[in-house]
Amino acid sequence: MSDGMNRVLSEARRDWGTEGERRVDWDAVDERLFARIDQARRAERSSLAPARGRTWTGVVVGLASVAVAALLAGAVHDRRSLELERAARSRPQGA
Numbered sequence: 001m002s003d004g005m006n007r008v009l010s011e012a013r014r015d016w017g018t019e020g021e022r023r024v025d026w027d028a029v030d031e032r033l034f035a036r037i038d039q040a041r042r043a044e045r046s047s048l049a050p051a052r053g054r055t056w057t058g059v060v061v062g063l064a065s066v067a068v069a070a071l072l073a074g075a076v077h078d079r080r081s082l083e084l085e086r087a088a089r090s091r092p093q094g095a
Helices: 003-015 018-023 026-048 052-090
Strands: none
Touching: none
């Protein structure tokens, strides 16, 4: 670079941003920044964690359906076994 350009850049760097920096309340900036970070973390955790109500509802519905299926299967099985026993009893022994 030319000497003139280097001189302009060094002057600009010396004064660049110093006026705005004096007026910045860095404590307020930090407070707002960390509040946003905490909010983002909470939102991420809530999106990844399953809803407790939905999980338990699914478990209860699943168990209830298995129990109903077991009762129906047991009832069907019991009827058939009773029908075979009745048929065996109603037949004469010599026939």
